Amino acid sequence: MASLKIPASVPSPAEDSEQLRKAFAVLFVRTRGSNGEFLMSIGRNGNDHHLIFAGWGTNEALVIKVLVHRNAEQRKLIRETYAATFGKDLLKDLEREVSGDFERALLLWTLCPAERDALLVNEATKMLTASNWIIMEIACTRSSHDLFMVRQAYHSRYKRSIEEDVAYHTTGDFRKLLVPLVSSFRYEGDEVNMTLAKSEAKILHEKISDKAYNDEELIRILSTRSKSQLNATLNHYNNQFGNSINKDLKTDPTNEYLTFLRRIIKCLTCPEKYFEKVLRYVIKGLGTDERALTRVVTTRAEVDMERIKEEYQRRNSVPLDRAIAGDTSGDYEKVLLALIGHGDA
Amino acid sequence: MASLKIPASVPSPAEDSEQLRKAFAVLFVRTRGSNGEFLMSIGRNGNDHHLIFAGWGTNEALVIKVLVHRNAEQRKLIRETYAATFGKDLLKDLEREVSGDFERALLLWTLCPAERDALLVNEATKMLTASNWIIMEIACTRSSHDLFMVRQAYHSRYKRSIEEDVAYHTTGDFRKLLVPLVSSFRYEGDEVNMTLAKSEAKILHEKISDKAYNDEELIRILSTRSKSQLNATLNHYNNQFGNSINKDLKTDPTNEYLTFLRRIIKCLTCPEKYFEKVLRYVIKGLGTDERALTRVVTTRAEVDMERIKEEYQRRNSVPLDRAIAGDTSGDYEKVLLALIGHGDA
Structure with missing residues (x-):
C-alpha cells in the first residue's frame, strides 16, 4: 500500500505549474536584492545568486506542497504543462533552485517511476556510483510490466539497453546473476506447479550443500521462475530440508556473493x-x-x-x-x- | 518488404467471417451425404466425416481467398467477429476442416505474429520438436518490440515466461546463448559508438583466435549490443583482421555450436x-x-x-x-x- 497522500481535490496541472513558477519567481526576484525587503544575503553554489533567508522556506514549502502530494500521472501532466506554458523544463528549474539531498529527493520523486529506475540503474553502472545491489533491487522488486517500462525508458534516455550496460559494467559471478535478472520478464500469475517446486527445491538444496553457489541451475531458477512459483519452491525447501534457504546461504557471513544471493531471495519473496x-x-x-x-x-x-x-x-x-x-x-x-x-x- | 497482397477494397470482417462460415458449412452439409449430389465419400482422421471430393477444392480456395490476403490486424478482426457472430473459435473450425501441411500453414498464418512466434518457440522447447535453431531464429530476427510482444503472448498462452521454458529445456553452451538472446531488448536506434566497435571487434577476434567460442564476453557482445552497433563491430572486425567473423568461425564445419554462432550472426546482421x-x-x-x-x-x-x-x-x-x-x-x-x-x- 502506498503512503503518498493526495488532496481530495487536486488543482489542475495549469494551476500547479503556475504555483511552481511563482515559488521559483519569488526566489529569483528577491535574489536580485533590488528592493527594501533585502535583509541578508548568502552565496550559493559558487555563483552570484543572493537569497533572502526569510523567503527561502516559504517557497520550498510551496514546491513540496505542489510536487510531493501528486501521483506519477499527475506529476507527468505538471511537467508537460509547465514545459508547454513556460517553455522550460521543470526538472532543470528545480535543479537550479534547490540543492543537496533535498534536490536529489525532489528530482527523483518528480521523475516518473520508469525514468527514475532507469536513472538509478544507469548511475549504478557508473564507476563512482557503481552498485550491484541497486541494479538487483530494481530488477527483483519491480513487477514484470514495470521492469519492462524501465527498459523502454532506458532506451529513450541512454540510447542503449539496460542489459547492455549492466553486462558491460559488471563482472564475474555478479554479472552472471545480474544480466538475467534485469532481462527477465517473469510470468506474474498465481499458478504454481508443485511437482516442479519439489524438484527445484531439491536442485537448490544440492547446489547449496555442494557450495556451488554460482551454479547455472541455481541462477536459472532464481532468474526465470515466477515469484509465486519461487515462493512455492522455497516453502518446499524449508519444509523438506529443515532450514530456510537464506539460513543455508549464511555459512560465511563475510562472503559478499552469498549476501547478494540472500538479498535477491528477499527482494523476490518479501x-x-x-x-x-x-x-x-x-x-x-x-x-x-x-x-x-x-x-x-x-x-x-x-x-x-x-x-x-x-x-x-x-x-x-x-x-x-x-x-x-x-x-x-x-x-x-x-x-x-x-x-x-x-x-x- | 512484405510479399503479402491485400485487395484494394477489403471486405468487412463480418463479410469475411460469413464467407468462411459458408466455406465450412458447405463441407459440413455435404459430408453428411444427405442429398442427391453425393458422389464419393472418404474417411478422414479416423472419424465418421464423409467428404465429397468435388466440393473440396472450391471451399479451400474460398478459405485461402478470405484468410490469406489479409494482414495481421485484419485477420485479428476476422477471428473476433467470427467468434462473436458464430460463438466458435475460427482456429478450431479450421483445424477440423482442413489437415496436413495445408492445415499447419493456414493455422500459423491466421495467428497474429506474436502468438505464432510464441507457439513456435514453445514447440521448439518440447522434446519431440526441440530446436535451438528456431528459438534462435525468432530471438534474433524479430525487432525488440516484436520480441517483447512474443514474450507477452507467451505469458498469456502458456502461463510461463519464454526465458523460463528456454532455460529449463536447453543445456550447456546453447543455453548460455539462447537465454540472453530470448531475453534481450536491444536498443534499436542507429547510433554507433566507433571506439566501442573497435575494442569489441578486438575482443571477438581474441576469443575466436583462442577458440574460446563460448566465452562470456563473446556472448555478452552478441546478445546485448544493438544490431547497428554489432554491424559496426563486425565491419571493423573484417577490415582490421582481414576475414569476416563468419569465415573465422568456420574452422570446423562439423562443429554444431560454431554453425550456430554463424547463424546467429547472420540472423542479426542480414x-x-x-x-x-x-x-x-x-x-x-x-x-x-x-x-x-x-x-x-x-x-x-x-x-x-x-x-x-x-x-x-x-x-x-x-x-x-x-x-x-x-x-x-x-x-x-x-x-x-x-x-x-x-x-x-
Whole structure:
C-alpha cells in the first residue's frame, strides 16, 4: 500500500505549474536584492545568486506542497504543462533552485517511476556510483510490466539497453546473476506447479550443500521462475530440508556473493522486509546514507511504503517517521516525511 | 518488404467471417451425404466425416481467398467477429476442416505474429520438436518490440515466461546463448559508438583466435549490443583482421555450436540471407522439410519476403515461387504461393 497522500481535490496541472513558477519567481526576484525587503544575503553554489533567508522556506514549502502530494500521472501532466506554458523544463528549474539531498529527493520523486529506475540503474553502472545491489533491487522488486517500462525508458534516455550496460559494467559471478535478472520478464500469475517446486527445491538444496553457489541451475531458477512459483519452491525447501534457504546461504557471513544471493531471495519473496532492512541499516549506520534513504522513500512511496512502515515499527519498536526525523533535517526531512504519509496533502 | 497482397477494397470482417462460415458449412452439409449430389465419400482422421471430393477444392480456395490476403490486424478482426457472430473459435473450425501441411500453414498464418512466434518457440522447447535453431531464429530476427510482444503472448498462452521454458529445456553452451538472446531488448536506434566497435571487434577476434567460442564476453557482445552497433563491430572486425567473423568461425564445419554462432550472426546482421539459406536447404534437401518451409513463409510474408525472394533468385538462379511450386502441391502449394505474392489478392 502506498503512503503518498493526495488532496481530495487536486488543482489542475495549469494551476500547479503556475504555483511552481511563482515559488521559483519569488526566489529569483528577491535574489536580485533590488528592493527594501533585502535583509541578508548568502552565496550559493559558487555563483552570484543572493537569497533572502526569510523567503527561502516559504517557497520550498510551496514546491513540496505542489510536487510531493501528486501521483506519477499527475506529476507527468505538471511537467508537460509547465514545459508547454513556460517553455522550460521543470526538472532543470528545480535543479537550479534547490540543492543537496533535498534536490536529489525532489528530482527523483518528480521523475516518473520508469525514468527514475532507469536513472538509478544507469548511475549504478557508473564507476563512482557503481552498485550491484541497486541494479538487483530494481530488477527483483519491480513487477514484470514495470521492469519492462524501465527498459523502454532506458532506451529513450541512454540510447542503449539496460542489459547492455549492466553486462558491460559488471563482472564475474555478479554479472552472471545480474544480466538475467534485469532481462527477465517473469510470468506474474498465481499458478504454481508443485511437482516442479519439489524438484527445484531439491536442485537448490544440492547446489547449496555442494557450495556451488554460482551454479547455472541455481541462477536459472532464481532468474526465470515466477515469484509465486519461487515462493512455492522455497516453502518446499524449508519444509523438506529443515532450514530456510537464506539460513543455508549464511555459512560465511563475510562472503559478499552469498549476501547478494540472500538479498535477491528477499527482494523476490518479501520486498517489504528487504526495504525495512535497507532503511534500518541506513538510519542506524554511522552517519546516514542519504542516497539510499532517498532511493527507498521515493521509489516505494507510491507502491508499498505502508507495509514497509509496519515492518519497520515491528522490527525496531520505533515508527519510521520518528527515525527519519531523528536522522535528517530541514526541507530534506520535510519531503521524506511528506512522502511517507505525514501531514495533510 | 512484405510479399503479402491485400485487395484494394477489403471486405468487412463480418463479410469475411460469413464467407468462411459458408466455406465450412458447405463441407459440413455435404459430408453428411444427405442429398442427391453425393458422389464419393472418404474417411478422414479416423472419424465418421464423409467428404465429397468435388466440393473440396472450391471451399479451400474460398478459405485461402478470405484468410490469406489479409494482414495481421485484419485477420485479428476476422477471428473476433467470427467468434462473436458464430460463438466458435475460427482456429478450431479450421483445424477440423482442413489437415496436413495445408492445415499447419493456414493455422500459423491466421495467428497474429506474436502468438505464432510464441507457439513456435514453445514447440521448439518440447522434446519431440526441440530446436535451438528456431528459438534462435525468432530471438534474433524479430525487432525488440516484436520480441517483447512474443514474450507477452507467451505469458498469456502458456502461463510461463519464454526465458523460463528456454532455460529449463536447453543445456550447456546453447543455453548460455539462447537465454540472453530470448531475453534481450536491444536498443534499436542507429547510433554507433566507433571506439566501442573497435575494442569489441578486438575482443571477438581474441576469443575466436583462442577458440574460446563460448566465452562470456563473446556472448555478452552478441546478445546485448544493438544490431547497428554489432554491424559496426563486425565491419571493423573484417577490415582490421582481414576475414569476416563468419569465415573465422568456420574452422570446423562439423562443429554444431560454431554453425550456430554463424547463424546467429547472420540472423542479426542480414536476416534475408539467413532465410534464403533456410529455404535453399529446405527445398534442395532429400524430401522437403514442410515445417521449415511453412515457418519461413508464414513468418516473413508480412515482413521481408520480397527481399528474401530477391536473395533466392540471385543465389539459385531460379525464382522462389518456381522452386516452391516444384516441391509442393495442392492447397498447400496454393497457400504458400499466395503468401509469397502470387495471383490476385
